[in-house]
Amino acid sequence: MQSFRTTHCNSIRQSDIGKEVTLAGWVDTIRNHGGVIFIDLRDQEGITQVVLHDETKIHGIHKESVVSVTGKVVMRDEETVNRKIDTGTVEVHSDSITLLSSCSASLPFEPARSRDTREELRLKYRFLDLRNPLVHRDMVLRSKIISHLRHQMEEMGFLEMQTPILTMSSPEGARDYLVPSRKHRGKFYALPQAPQQFKQLLMASGFDRYFQIAPCFRDEDARLDRSPGEFYQLDFEMAFADQEDVFQVAESVLYSTFTRFSDKEVSKPPFRRIPFEESMLRYGTDKPDLRNPLLIDDLTDFFLDVDFAPFKGKPVRGIKANCSGMSRSFFENMFDYAVAIGMKGLGYLTLSEGSFKGPIDKFLSDEKKAELIEMCGLKDGDTVYFISDKKAKVDRFSGQIRTKLCTELGLLQEDKFEMCFIVDFPMYETNEETGKIDFTHNPFSMPQGGMDALKYDDPLTIKAWQYDIVCNGIELSSGAVRNHRPDIMKEAFSIAGYSEDVLKDKFGALYTAFSYGAPPHAGMAPGVDRIVMMLAGHENIREVIAFPLNSNGQDLLLGAPGEATEKQLKEVHIRMR
Known part of the structure; x- marks a missing residue:
């Protein structure tokens, strides 16, 4: 040099x-x-x-x-x-x-101003885009964050281990990327959506604490906070561990990482534990942004004896916000937004100088008005917005109105990273298309209540030892206490319509390994790309990936996906149709 x-x-x-x-x-x-x-x-x-x-x-x-x-x-x-x-x-x-x-070619854009260029052009000339000191800085930040994560895990006694990239297709989760086999005609490998089965097999093999910065592959559509094709996660698993053991590791690593690489205020451990049902009711989502101070109240019982047809026989939610000083157009814009997201309207009441104003006022008696003031803790200038619809929609609509109100009133505390665990997810749900019972999330989770719950409880009331970490309304990780007992696994899968033969065929290695004795184990996998995105202050995850696919799942730099030659197709026994 x-x-x-x-x-x-x-x-x-x-x-x-x-x-x-x-x-x-x-x-x-x-x-x-x-x-x-x-x-x-x-x-x-x-x-x-x-x-x-x-x-x-x-x-x-x-x-x-x-x-x-x-x-x-x-x-x-x-x-x-x-x-x-x-x-x-x-x-x-x-x-x-x-x-x-020499730079002998004409520059398609000035590297220093690449972020002012349309994304498709940036990705086509990504090597120039990466010369932009701001873009370059984000890649350096990513490297430092990953190094810090790795050091934290090693300090806590986790072994870094690598799991296979060529593996078996799984019937659960997102679409797989399939890789045709040359030596085994008509058969396919799949790129792993996550190292799920392998890390559980490591626990059954006698390793206490495993982690890796794991590449994962899912054929999903892109979002601003989700990269299509591939992503990385801090995957870890612990033997002889329960939910709280996993939480302590996650809290330690995430608090250390976010405080080291950001000047913002970070939630201190222990992070809040919010049950799934409470999260859906109070925030209208299972990914709550706790920087938003507004909460949702359940007013269903309050309206049972109110003669207001639009709310009859349906759940009702209320959101209190101080809208004093807001113009008429503010309320009109809120109504227009509600209609735009699919609501039939948006009722409200404003408390002004001891009396209510708004389209629902005439339907409430003086006694009910006093009850509402007490129930919602209303003060002069406060407005209560009402959302009512079928159970399948009311929580989502309430969450969207809560977010919109926060934005319009400028209430978001942008100088914070607010983290929480969402816990007690339902184990099963009803498939709206087939009417059958499906797993809600990870089928390998241990049901709360174990075998007794599976045998004697209504499946739709069973909760799983599943959990998410959410930061500022973005899901950083999912995880679970795993089902390590073949008898419980067999019963859990049978409720979802899987026979033991299917269990052995699709998850044979795991099912067999557990038959030879496996420890209770649990884990999770925070998303590395999302962590870096948040710490770098971006909303688009592609800004913190060196060579990302575009929103349509294409690599514009190298031209992937591309066509294969007839010779290549013949070698893997594929004919195009």
Whole structure:
């Protein structure tokens, strides 16, 4: 490296004045001031200004060319000091510049302003996009976060182990990516949606604590907070552990990571534990953003004796917010939003100088009004919005109205990372299309109440030892206490319509391994990409992935997915139709 550079661009300070240095990097800018040439030279660490006095030295050198320069460090003139960069008080005066690689093509965009360019073009020329110091900084941050996560897990006695990439297709979860076998005609591998079965098999193999920064593959559509195709997670599993053991590890790692890489206030352990049913009722979602101070009240019983037809026979929710001083258009905009998301309307009452105003006022007696004031803790200027619909819709609508109100009133506490665990998920749910009972989430979870619950309770009332970590309304992780007993597993799957033969066929390794004795075990897998996205302050997860697929699942840089040749298809026994 000494032949190209003796130090990095961002390392030079006033203490280096008089020293001869050699720098190497990309030409960020060139400015020719009448025979005095100024070059801002950029490498991974930062920028240094280089000064040359011979125009012939820069012949053939353009922006984004790669060069090496040798010269002496000198103090800048006071009027040319640049306080915006770390090396802004010094510069390198050089008589020697070597062109290492010329930028001979026309730039599709200026790297320093790549984030002002449409995303499709950025991803097609991702190597230029990554030269943007801001984008580059996010990749460095990602590396540091992953290193920190790994160190935390090792400090707590977890072994880093790798699980297979070529594996068996699973009937549960998202769509698999299938890989055809050349040696086994008509058969396919699948890329793992998660290392779920393998990490449980490691527990059955006698390993106490496993983790890995695991690549996972799911053929899902993209969202801003979900990358299509592949993603990484901090996957970990613990033997002889229960739910609280997992929570303590997750709290320690996440609190340490978020406090180290952010200046925002972070929830201190222990994080709040919110039962699923409470979360749906009070926040209208199982991914609550606790930075929003508004809560949802259940007013179903309150309206049982109120003669208001739209609420008859349906659950009713109420959201209190102080809307004093808001214009008429505010209330009209809230109504329009409600209709836009599928509601039939949005009733409300405002308490003003001891009396109610609003479209529902005439349907309430004085006694009911007093009861509502007491129930919701209303004060002068407060408005209660009412949401009523079928059970399948009312929680979702309430959550959307809660979020909209928070946004319109500017209530969101943006300087915080608010974390919580959502617990006590239902084990089963009714499939709306078939009417049959399905697993709600992970089929490998232990039911609360064990075998007795499976045998004697209504399946739709059984809760699972399943949990999520949610931060600022974004799910960071799912996890569960695993079902480690074959007899309970067999009973749990039979309720969802799976015979023992299907269990042995699709999950044979796990089922068999547990028959030879397996410890109680539990784990979870926080999403690395989402953690980095939040700590970097982005809403688009592709900003923190070096080479992401676009929103349509395409790699615009290399051209994937691409066509296969007839020879390649023949080798894996595939014919296109």
